Amino acid sequence: MPVEREGWSGDGDFTIQLLGWLERVEEIARLRVEDAPASRSGAGYVLVENEIFVTFATESRRVPARWLGILPRTRTIETPRLTLSGLEARVAADADIGPPDYADEAMLQYMRTERIVASYQTRGYKLVELVRLYEVKDFRASGRH
Numbered sequence: 738m739p740v741e742r743e744g745w746s747g748d749g750d751f752t753i754q755l756l757g758w759l760e761r762v763e764e765i766a767r768l769r770v771e772d773a774p775a776s777r778s779g780a781g782y783v784l785v786e787n788e789i790f791v792t793f794a795t796e797s798r799r800v801p802a803r804w805l806g807i808l809p810r811t812r813t814i815e816t817p818r819l820t821l822s823g824l825e826a827r828v829a830a831d832a833d834i835g836p837p838d839y840a841d842e843a844m845l846q847y848m849r850t851e852r853i854v855a856s857y858q859t860r861g862y863k864l865v866e867l868v869r870l871y872e873v874k875d876f877r878a879s880g881r882h
Contacts, residue, residue, distance in 0.1 A: 744771035745787065749866045751849045752787045758834055759791065762827070764819035767792040773869070781860070786867040791824070792874065793817040821845065821872045837870075845870040 740756060747753075752770065759768055773786035795815040802812040825845055829836035839846040847868045854861030 738765065738768065741767070741769035744769075746772050748772070749785045749787050749868065751847065751866050752785075752789070752868050755789065755828075755834060755847070755868060755870075758828065758831065759789070762819070762824070764794050764817075765791055766794040773867075775867075782863045782865060784865045784867065787869075789868065789870045790873045791821075791870060793819045793872065821870075824870075843871065 738760060740760065756768065756770060759765060769790040771788050771790075773788050775784065775786045777784050795817050797813050797815055799811045799813050802810055804810050821842065821844075822840075825837060825840050828834050828845070834847075837845040838848050847866075847870075849866045849868075851864045851866075852861055853864050
C-alpha cells in the first residue's frame, strides 16, 4: 500500500518507524502523513509534530431490513475490518512501538523525546516528536488534500 507523503517533510524517526509498522497491517486500506502546523523550534528544543490519517479496509455484509417498515428485504452495509481501538491494541502489543501516550475514540497520540548533543556542542537541544494518528473514512472528506 502506498503512503501519501506529499504534505510531510520526512522529519521524525518515530514517525518513520510507526509508518513502517502500519504499512504491514493488511486491514489498513490507505495511509497519509502530514506535518502538523504546530511544528516549531526554540531555544534549546525542537518540536516535530506529524499527523497520520488511516482509512481501514471494509467488508460487505448483508443484513435483514424492512422497506416502509413492513416489507422484508436485505441490505448490504460496509463494515470496517479494524477499528482504531483494535489498532491501538495491536500496536500496544508490539515491543518496538508500545502503547500510545494518549488515546480516545478518535485519536492515538505518541510523544517521544530525545536529548541531542552534537560532538561540537556542549549543551545540545531536546527533540520532541509528537505523532497523532486519526481514522478517516475518506481522505477527500477530511478537509485536507
